[in-house]
Amino acid sequence: MNIQGKVALITGASRGIGRAIALELAQLGMKRLILVARDRHKLAEVAQQIESMGVETTILSLDLANSVNINIAIAQLWRNDGPIDLLVNCAGVAYQNTFLQSKLPQVQEELSVNLMGMYTLTSLIARRMASQRQGTIVNVSSLMGKVAAPTMATYSATKFAIIGFTQALRQELAPHNIRVIALLPTLTDTDMVRDLQLFRWVVPMTPEKVAQVLVAGLEKNTPEILVGWQSHLAVWCQRLSPWLLEQILQLATPGTKQPQDSLIKSFRAKIHRFGDWLLSGNMASLVSARK
Ligand SMILES: NC(=O)c1ccc[n+]([C@@H]2O[C@H](COP(=O)([O-])OP(=O)(O)OC[C@H]3O[C@@H](n4cnc5c(N)ncnc54)[C@H](OP(=O)(O)O)[C@@H]3O)[C@@H](O)[C@H]2O)c1
Numbered sequence: 001m002n003i004q005g006k007v008a009l010i011t012g013a014s015r016g017i018g019r020a021i022a023l024e025l026a027q028l029g030m031k032r033l034i035l036v037a038r039d040r041h042k043l044a045e046v047a048q049q050i051e052s053m054g055v056e057t058t059i060l061s062l063d064l065a066n067s068v069n070i071n072i073a074i075a076q077l078w079r080n081d082g083p084i085d086l087l088v089n090c091a092g093v094a095y096q097n098t099f100l101q102s103k104l105p106q107v108q109e110e111l112s113v114n115l116m117g118m119y120t121l122t123s124l125i126a127r128r129m130a131s132q133r134q135g136t137i138v139n140v141s142s143l144m145g146k147v148a149a150p151t152m153a154t155y156s157a158t159k160f161a162i163i164g165f166t167q168a169l170r171q172e173l174a175p176h177n178i179r180v181i182a183l184l185p186t187l188t189d190t191d192m193v194r195d196l197q198l199f200r201w202v203v204p205m206t207p208e209k210v211a212q213v214l215v216a217g218l219e220k221n222t223p224e225i226l227v228g229w230q231s232h233l234a235v236w237c238q239r240l241s242p243w244l245l246e247q248i249l250q251l252a253t254p255g256t257k258q259p260q261d262s263l264i265k266s267f268r269a270k271i272h273r274f275g276d277w278l279l280s281g282n283m284a285s286l287v288s289a290r291k
Contacts, residue, residue, distance in 0.1 A: 001086070001136050001179070001218045009034040009084050011064060011121065012091030014042035016190030017140065020207035021088055022046060024215055032056040034081065037091060038063050064091050064117030065109060074124045083132050087125045088214075089118045090140040094155045096196045096254075107154045114158035119165070126169070130176040137178065138214065139166045143186045143231045147238055147245065149199065150253045163224075170223060181217065185210045185227045186234075197254030202230060 008025055012018030014037035022033050023046070033050055035043050040061040047057040058081055062073050092114045095106040122137060129135030144152055145159030163182055170180040187193060189204040198204075210227050217225035226232055237245045 001221075003086075003215070003218070004029040005031045006085040007032045007034070007082060008086035008088060009036060009060075009125065010088040010090060011036040011117075012140075013037055013046055014039045016192060017185060017188055017207045017210050018088070018090035019046050020211040021090060021214060022050060024208070024211035025086075026050040026053045026055040028215060030055055032058065032081070034058045034060060034077065034084070036060045036062055036064075064121065065112040067116060067120045070117065070120045071124065074121070078128065083128060084125055084135070086136045086138070087122065087129075088138045088140070089122060090138075091117060092140065092158075092192070094152065094192050094196065096151050096155075098151055099153045102154065110154045110158055114155070115161055115165075118162065122169070126173060126178060129178050130173070133177050135178045136218070137169065137173075137180045138183055138218075139180070140183045140185070141166070143184050143226070143234060145182070145184060146231075147234050147249070149249060151197075166224075179221070181222070182224045183210075183214050183217070183227070184224065184231060186231045188227075199249075199252045199254060202252070 003025060008022075008030055010018050010022045010025075010033060013022045013033075013035035018037070022035060026033060026049075033047075033055060035046055035050075035057060037043055038061060040059065043059045043061060047059055050057050058077070060073050060077065062069055064070060093109055095103075095110060097103065097106070118139060122139075126135070126137065129137075139162050141162040142155075142159040144156045145163045148156040148160070163184075166180050166182040173180055185205065187198065187202045187204045188207055188210055190207055193204070205228050213227045214225060226235060234245065237248075
């Protein structure tokens with residue numbers, strides 16, 4: 001996608017990854033950025049930074065959990081602003097809890113912001129893109145949309161759903177010349193993860209790096225953009241050996257103070273079995289099958 005001179009709407013633009021994406025797109029020569037989130041004050045700060053780069057901005061202070069408000073805001077936007085070339089659905093919330101202790105209001109918030117908010121906004125903007133016969137939609141999922149993690153059941157469920165939503169829309173909207181892409185960041189150093197107990201051994205990325213990977217993926221027309229080597233490793237590990245990934249996730253999950261002896265013993269036994277399986281010639285047949 002050629003970014004120069006285009007108009008983008010970015011949700012979650014007040015902070016974190018959405019803000020970094022807005023700043024990256026501004027640097028690359030977008031004509032106008034429409035910045036969406038609830039916190040008008042923070043949006044105004046981001047808008048000021050962007051306007052100092054010579055890029056026009058519009059602020060939309062909007063609660064994406066409220067579909068009526070989304071409809072009203074987008075109707076106003078069509079009256080005052082021109083067409084949108086790029087939609088980045090980045091706003092999201094995450095709560096961490098064991099499933100048995102999960103709290104219904106938090107579950108509902110995750111479902112309404114991460115899924116229904118994205119759905120409502122996308123349906124309004126995609127219709128307009130279809131009549132323009134061009135557009136690009138980026139849905140921000142997560143590595144947890146490929147590899148579900150204990151203590152994040154609802155969040156993982158919403159991020160898996162975003163991958164499915166994106167795959168279906170990609171096929172449906174292609175005849176209208178609309179591209180639909182999923183972005184899958186791994187752990188990123190933002191407000192979202194400040195209150196979470198982090199999974200062991202995962203090294204956080206910066207939001208700026210995530211934004212750069214997105215732009216590179218947009219240029220290469222990548223349909224699913226994985227961010228960072230840890231994501232690629234986890235997804236490959238899940239394809240080749242899902243049980244191994246499950247064991248690693250169990251050991252990495254916060255709250256498991258020390259890996260228990262029994263867990264380590266079963267992990268070792270499975271590693272041995274995996275080694276035996278490889279040595280028994282299965283690896284050679286796997287490699288020749290791939291050729
Ligand atoms: N951080 C990570 O490790 C990570 C990893 C993978 C994927 N992601 C995904 O990346 C996206 C951005 O996350 P982040 O880390 O940048 O989180 P963040 O720093 O907490 O930012 C979340 C953004 O979403 C907006 N938002 C939250 N609830 C909203 C609502 N009801 N209505 C409108 N806007 C709302 C927030 O703005 P206001 O509070 O001003 O409304 C803020 O701009 C999310 O979809 C997240 O799932 C994050």
